[in-house]
Amino acid sequence: MNQPEATQQSPFHTLLATLQDLLTLAEGFLATFLRPWNFYQLGIAVAVFVLAHLLAHWFTPALRDWMRSREGWPTWRMRLLIMVQRRLRMILFVVLIWLVVNVMKEVTWPSRSYLLTIIAELASAWLLIAFATRLIVNPGARSLMRYAAWTWVTISIVGLADETQNLLESVAIQIGDSRLSLWLAVQAVVLLVALVALARFLAGTGAASIRRNDSISPSMQVLAVKFLQVCLYGAAFFMALKLVGVDLTGLAVLSGAIGVGLGFGLQKVVSNLVSGVIILLDKSIKPGDVISLGETFGWINSLGARYVSITTRDGKEYLIPNEDLITGQVVNWSHSNDFVRLDIFFGTSYGDDPHLVRQVAIDAAAGVGRVLTDRQPVCHIVGFGDSSVDYILRFWISDPSAGLTNIRGNVYLALWDAFKANDISIPFPQREVRVVNETLPAIRD
Template identity: 45%
Template sequence: MIDKAYKYLESLAPGTPANVQYIEGIIAIGLVAIALTAGWYLSKYIGPKLRHLWEARAGYESELAGRRIRDMTRRAATFILCGIFLAAYPWHNIAQVVFSLTIAITVGLFANDLIRGVRMPDWIGTIVGLALFITIGSGLVGGIAPIAEAMERVGFDLGSRRISLWWIVTVAMTAVILLAVARALMKIVSHIIGNSQLDGAQRVLGQKLATVAILAGAFVLGLDIVGIDLTALAVFSGAFGLAIGFGMQKTIGNLIAGIILLMDRSIKPGDVIAVGDSFGWVNKIGVRAVSVLTREGKEHLIPNEDLMTREVENWSYSNPNIRIGIPVGVSYNTDMDLAMDLMKQACVDVPRVLNHPKPVAWMLEFGDNSVNFEIRCCIKDPQSGVGNFKSAILKRVWDLFKEHEIEIPFPQRDIHIKSLPEGGTVKLEASSKHVVHGTESTNID
């Protein structure tokens, strides 16, 4: 049995003694163990730092992301060291098998963790990991060329392009890996721009432009990797332009309108706007529409083009401060100076009212049943609600008026009946359903 093993080893590398093969294999296993140990130590000490760096750049904390970064650090260190060991000496077959298997396994696991870490489906990570393992491990059986040639034979010709199984697998693998890397870069860039000194609109615009640039770069790089000549796309430019002009006119128009809105900063996230029947604050400016969140919790999606062509009321365009008018009526028997002072005091007692400009109470008119005033005060946070603010002011006015016995009148009507038909009784057709007897007067609310 041992003689057969020796003969097999000699057949793998003719002219190389079997004991040399064994010795190199043992050395390779020892170096792989060193690489694994070094990777473990690096993941233990460098992994937490990389995790904190990722959390600071990506903008969120995750225990699962921390474990993935630690595992990726260990595997990356392992396959880099094994690659260095493999290239540093002309190893024979057994040592090459040990190093190649280690590199194939660690690269496959690294790719799997990377794809899952950017929140792509788990099955994609599994497929890509297996594909990389097979691609690298195929070097043990003569390289990837025999597999590529077999897969190249399965396909058909489309013009000058050969559409084969190997080409499809290459395109799919390239797209998945580039998309995973692009998503990781977009998270980092978006968080960096989000924490910059730019205002809200400029941050959103920067994030969108960075996203477009990263995706465009990944697309061009992918075409170059799979061997597609960019000049070949010129054939389809005319048809693609017509498709945009007719079929995607609204979509492209909304996209351009959204970029213009962000550039001229007429509408920014957080602004309180009114468009038609929609009133609320801007939650998000998207590619197609602007999300307006109302106080009822409803989210109105208004196309970007509508905000460019329709009249928009922006409460916080150049100044976040807005003035609120609240009508109040008092009895004609009231001390008007005292009532005005109490109205101003009610504004002072509500925290959201600004001190500058100071709240005022204006006498507007002598009404049928009351002297009508209007309280005018300013707030700087309309996104926190206007209805609840008015309610707080009126409640405080009510409390102060009750303390000082100031009457808030309500409409009253006196009905005087000058004559009655025979029988002396009449039934009034009114909402109160009261019956008046004789010449008695009554009030109907």
């Protein structure tokens, strides 16, 4: 007697029974649907849709012209208007179909507007889902969430929610003491996508608010944004698991295994992560700073969890591990301020007046565009060479990210022009070759 009972309760028989119930409900629905007044209601719905299409075609140009005149509006408001403009036909259809339903309920029997009510509820739900899923940035996740929500709402409105749930519950596998059904998997995916989308929206909104706060330094802004993202995405993941009934106590064992793996195989990764947090906390570098690390000179684009992105003057982007910035010697040209002093060396002939040379050099450097005038250039004699008097010219700039080699070249060019205008010569080595014995012995074979 036990064997037949086990066979009766098998998942296969449960699935067949659920499918049979669905077929019975479908037959009953078709029998109810194939009535004359239902075709009248379908005709009314089609007429309302055609009217909504014509009205949308008439209103759309005026709405677009009005949107173009709204200059200076916030981005979120313009995006909302674009969504309304793209779904204007559906919005008008929902408004008109509910007006028709309310009128028919007043002048006819409830059965004469039953199908129209279902159509109105479906259209309203689909429209709300279309607007709500726009919060999901990823196109694939947005489409998945939208079609899943449309499917479930449609099933719920037509009264097949319980039967569909039973059907999905009957498709399951047994893993030890746990039973994993298709219904549980669908719930997990939908909840995870929805919560991650919500977390991403909240993270983006919070990050924008943090970046607008001028009282927070750039490095602390990056740290606050990263911390907010980790908290929100972590909360979304664990909430999704908890809501579908997954026991989170088993994650303790997984956390221990991850800790062992980090200790042996991911030392560099963890070191870079910790170094990134230290960099953000001590504010040693921040986005926009101009730094030199070894042979690499450029400005910081972004601070990542594992690396720092640096762009050089030749357009190359270097990804420097955070650990290298902590352990290596880094020259930050704009750590406390953007002022940078540059030195160039030159020499003039002994026949030129050094007082005149210094003044001409200072005036020439001050006339270059990027050289600061509130911090006057200075010029000093640094030595007497074999064939020239040697000088050093020092000047300040406030935009090191615009380049150092180019400003040095411009100053050298200004010195050349100024020295030529004032008859100041720049000596260069000259060599004489003298032949002592002009008569050379003949070369014998």
